[in-house]
Amino acid sequence: xxxxxxxxxxxxxxxxxxxxxxxxxxxxxxxxxxxxxxxxxxxxxxxxxxxxxxxxxxxxxxxxxxxxxxxxxxxxxxxxxxxxxxxxxxxxxxxxxxxxxxxxxxxxxxxxxxxxxxxxxxxxxxxxxxxxxxxxxxxxxxxxxxxxxxxxxxxxxxxxxxxxxxxxxxxxxxxxxxxxxxxxxxxxxxxxxxxxxxxxxxxxxxxxxxxxxxxxxxxxxxxxxxxxxxxxxxx
Amino acid sequence: xxxxxxxxxxxxxxxxxxxxxxxxxxxxxxxxxxxxxxxxxxxxxxxxxxxxxxxxxxxxxxxxxxxxxxxxxxxxxxxxxxxxxxxxxxxxxxxxxxxxxxxxxxxxxxxxxxxxxxxxxxxxxxxxxxxxxxxxxxxxxxxxxxxxxxxxxxxxxxxxxxxxxxxxxxxxxxxxxxxxxxxxxxxxxxxxxxxxxxxxxxxxxxxxxxxxxxxxxxxxxxxxxxxxxxxxxxxxxxxxxxxxxxxxxxxxxxxxxxxxxxxxxxxxxxxxxxxxxxxxxxxxxxxxxxxxxxxxxxx
Amino acid sequence: xxxxxxxxxxxxxxxxxxxxxxxxxxxxxxxxxxxxxxxxxxxxxxxxxxxxxxxxxxxxxxxxxxxxxxxxxxxxxxxxxxxxxxxxxxxxxxxxxxxxxxxxxxxxxxxxxxxxxxxxxxxxxxxxxxxxxxxxxxxxxxxxxxxxxxxxxxxxxxxxxxxxxxxxxxxxxxxxxxxxxxxxxxxxxxxxxxxxxxxxxxxxxxxxxxxxxxxxxxxxxxxxxxxxxxxxxxxxxxxxxxxxxxxxxxxxxxxxxx
Numbered sequence: 001x002x003x004x005x006x007x008x009x010x011x012x013x014x015x016x017x018x019x020x021x022x023x024x025x026x027x028x029x030x031x032x033x034x035x036x037x038x039x040x041x042x043x044x045x046x047x048x049x050x051x052x053x054x055x056x057x058x059x060x061x062x063x064x065x066x067x068x069x070x071x072x073x074x075x076x077x078x079x080x081x082x083x084x085x086x087x088x089x090x091x092x093x094x095x096x097x098x099x100x101x102x103x104x105x106x107x108x109x110x111x112x113x114x115x116x117x118x119x120x121x122x123x124x125x126x127x128x129x130x131x132x133x134x135x136x137x138x139x140x141x142x143x144x145x146x147x148x149x150x151x152x153x154x155x156x157x158x159x160x161x162x163x164x165x166x167x168x169x170x171x172x173x174x175x176x177x178x179x180x181x182x183x184x185x186x187x188x189x190x191x192x193x194x195x196x197x198x199x200x201x202x203x204x205x206x207x208x209x210x211x212x213x214x215x216x217x218x219x220x221x222x223x224x225x226x227x228x229x230x231x232x233x234x235x
Numbered sequence: 236x237x238x239x240x241x242x243x244x245x246x247x248x249x250x251x252x253x254x255x256x257x258x259x260x261x262x263x264x265x266x267x268x269x270x271x272x273x274x275x276x277x278x279x280x281x282x283x284x285x286x287x288x289x290x291x292x293x294x295x296x297x298x299x300x301x302x303x304x305x306x307x308x309x310x311x312x313x314x315x316x317x318x319x320x321x322x323x324x325x326x327x328x329x330x331x332x333x334x335x336x337x338x339x340x341x342x343x344x345x346x347x348x349x350x351x352x353x354x355x356x357x358x359x360x361x362x363x364x365x366x367x368x369x370x371x372x373x374x375x376x377x378x379x380x381x382x383x384x385x386x387x388x389x390x391x392x393x394x395x396x397x398x399x400x401x402x403x404x405x406x407x408x409x410x411x412x413x414x415x416x417x418x419x420x421x422x423x424x425x426x427x428x429x430x431x432x433x434x435x436x437x438x439x440x441x442x443x444x445x446x447x448x449x450x451x452x453x454x455x456x457x458x459x460x461x462x463x464x465x466x467x468x469x470x471x472x473x474x475x476x477x478x479x480x481x482x483x484x485x486x487x488x489x490x491x492x493x494x495x496x497x498x499x500x501x502x503x504x505x506x507x508x509x510x511x512x513x514x515x516x517x518x519x520x521x522x523x524x525x526x527x528x529x530x531x532x533x534x
Numbered sequence: 535x536x537x538x539x540x541x542x543x544x545x546x547x548x549x550x551x552x553x554x555x556x557x558x559x560x561x562x563x564x565x566x567x568x569x570x571x572x573x574x575x576x577x578x579x580x581x582x583x584x585x586x587x588x589x590x591x592x593x594x595x596x597x598x599x600x601x602x603x604x605x606x607x608x609x610x611x612x613x614x615x616x617x618x619x620x621x622x623x624x625x626x627x628x629x630x631x632x633x634x635x636x637x638x639x640x641x642x643x644x645x646x647x648x649x650x651x652x653x654x655x656x657x658x659x660x661x662x663x664x665x666x667x668x669x670x671x672x673x674x675x676x677x678x679x680x681x682x683x684x685x686x687x688x689x690x691x692x693x694x695x696x697x698x699x700x701x702x703x704x705x706x707x708x709x710x711x712x713x714x715x716x717x718x719x720x721x722x723x724x725x726x727x728x729x730x731x732x733x734x735x736x737x738x739x740x741x742x743x744x745x746x747x748x749x750x751x752x753x754x755x756x757x758x759x760x761x762x763x764x765x766x767x768x769x770x771x772x773x774x775x776x777x778x779x780x781x782x783x784x785x786x787x788x789x790x791x792x
Contacts, residue, residue, distance in 0.1 A: 055776075062768070087769050397637070400643070400658065
């Protein structure tokens with residue numbers, strides 16, 4: 001079985017046309033891979049490009065050079081060069097993403113927000129909702145909130161909706177951007193267990209965890225992003 | 236000019252039937268085209284006539300173009316031979332064509348009509364000429380002529396049913412009682428002029444030729460003899476004609492179209508045949524309605 | 535993933551005399567995909583939309599469409615009768631001003647039912663039942679079915695226009711600034727409704743908008759137009775999170791934050 005995620009010689013910079021076209025390098029020569037059943041944690045000080053790496057992998061940021069290889073369906077896709085349609089299919093089938101903040105959609109209930117990724121993969125509404133309910137209950141989200149749109153939820157509640165939405169599918173690659181940032185100890189423990197479960201199922205996880213305790217609990221390996229920093233090279 | 240025209244009618248000999256020969260030729264061409272494409276509105280160069288628009292200028296031009304000295308003309312207005320419009324047009328053709336006129340449906344070769352089809356079934360060889368105010372059945376829903384022409388060309392008639400839908404939605408049934416749209420020969424949707432829908436079935440497979448002339452709108456259309464004419468409807472709201480509770484008060488006829496006549500200002504009224512010739516003919520043959528004696532007494 | 539695009543736009547250009555409407559635009563639209571065309575007024579986005587939807591004939595270029603039977607047809611070489619049939623069955627067109635897309639003098643029910651009658655539906659009860667169902671789906675009370683749209687608010691009219699377009703189960707819907715003249719709260723409701731319908735029905739859509747929030751919420755993919763040219767295109771998230779072109783960066787940075 002192919003390595004689910006291989007990142008090789010990736011460069012990223014921003015060109016700020018509104019500021020006289022200055023070029024801000026973000027990361028240089030990023031190389032790493034994540035194996036099946038492994039949880040790799042991106043480490044290093046803030047502003048070093050950890051989130052940018054996740055955004056490149058998920059297709060929100062374009063890359064200047066290099067390859068992002070994902071085992072998708074029965075082939076290897078280079079996300080650095082894939083067309084939008086392929087990126088969307090990879091998101092639907094292969095690669096999940098739990099962002100720091102939930103992008104709320106007006107008028108859609110928490111339960112449906114969580115069930116949606118399963119629906120888009122062709123699951124029946126009944127099955128998807130059942131699974132969504134199980135996850136929300138596991139994450140201790142009060143049941144009276146399930147039918148409400150999450151826009152008015154607290155940060156921690158929104159994050160749990162977000163986590164449930166990210167974990168509901170059997171994506172083989174999961175990107176986690178500080179999923180536990182606004183959670184209390186009890187729910188952090190739940191998420192740690194959920195990650196462990198994903199690992200047992202052979203999912204490749206790549207995450208950013210500022211909470212040391214969680215990082216210790218989930219990580220197999222810490223990847224120091226400082227080594228890819230263009231500032232390091234300049235220093 | 237036809238040699239048969241009697242020399243004692245000055246106007247008729249000067250130029251038979253009012254229109255000049257070139258105009259008649261142009262109108263006949265339009266008529267032939269209309270007959271060849273049943274239900275299709277053929278544009279024609281409508282002339283100014285010595286009567287206002289709305290008084291039958293289209294029908295008069297059609298009649299003037301097809302009438303010959305041997306023809307016998309009948310003119311009816313809402314079924315009656317004796318109302319202003321009918322009398323005037325009949326007099327017009329007597330003057331300009333010196334033709335024989337009649338009120339008897341069966342004797343006429345050409346019948347010009349405003350808003351009725353005679354009760355007596357028409358025979359082969361007869362021509363019914365309708366006066367048409369607005370020839371375009373889609374007009375009140377689609378004001379653009381370019382668009383309605385395209386809709387006819389492409390047979391896009393969904394809009395016609397929108398009109399019928401609205402009727403049912405607002406009145407519980409198709410409340411349109413006149414100018415009820417029909418589909419001719421399975422192709423063109425046509426406005427049968429403001430005849431009561433009671434008369435629609437008479438257009439279907441008629442032995443007579445039916446010509447329609449709209450003077451102001453400059454359109455001629457036709458239904459050739461033995462042509463299928465179907466009134467539009469819904470499966471669950473089928474086309475129905477009006478029915479009347481009582482027979483004609485004068486001649487006792489049933490299953491004919493009746494007009495309401497107010498008799499006094501105490502609410503007295505009666506329903507009588509709209510087709511005056513039909514009514515008189517029946518009375519001549521001894522039929523009598525409930526109020527026959529009273530009406531004659533009143534006269 | 536289907537292997538045939540629904541729509542293949544090839545080098546479509548439209549010139550108004552010397553002036554460029556849109557120039558050399560090419561893209562594929564896949565089944566179920568929502569494409570947003572963004573840009574400021576006069577950038578050519580509506581010209582492009584009108585060309586693709588055959589409401590306007592381009593100066594050069596071609597558009598191929600995959601019909602329901604799988605055959606591929608060049609839209610500009612299709613007969614008018616067939617093209618108009620396609621437009622009122624397999625396509626929808628939602629205008630910015632609902633009055634352009636509705637019959638303002640006939641009832642809401644007839645507005646929705648018209649397309650059904652146009653394709654030969656002749657059962658009043660069925661037409662009315664379908665119209666009632668669609669009014670419900672666009673959140674218009676069933677008891678408004680016999681009211682004319684001129685008695686409706688702007689947001690209701692726009693929802694009615696959407697129902698009127700979707701009743702025949704089209705596969706492709708064009709929308710020209712669908713939330714254009716609406717209040718913000720009304721906009722949000724409409725956007726959410728459109729998003730839901732597009733997802734549920736698996737529609738493909740091309741949406742012209744100058745509002746990047748609309749593009750973010752509804753579209754998978756975006757094209758940015760300026761002076762008749764497509765200057766940047768890609769995944770909607772990518773274009774909005776990592777705009778590359780100077781003009782796109784200007785657009786993205788011009789969004790008001792609340």
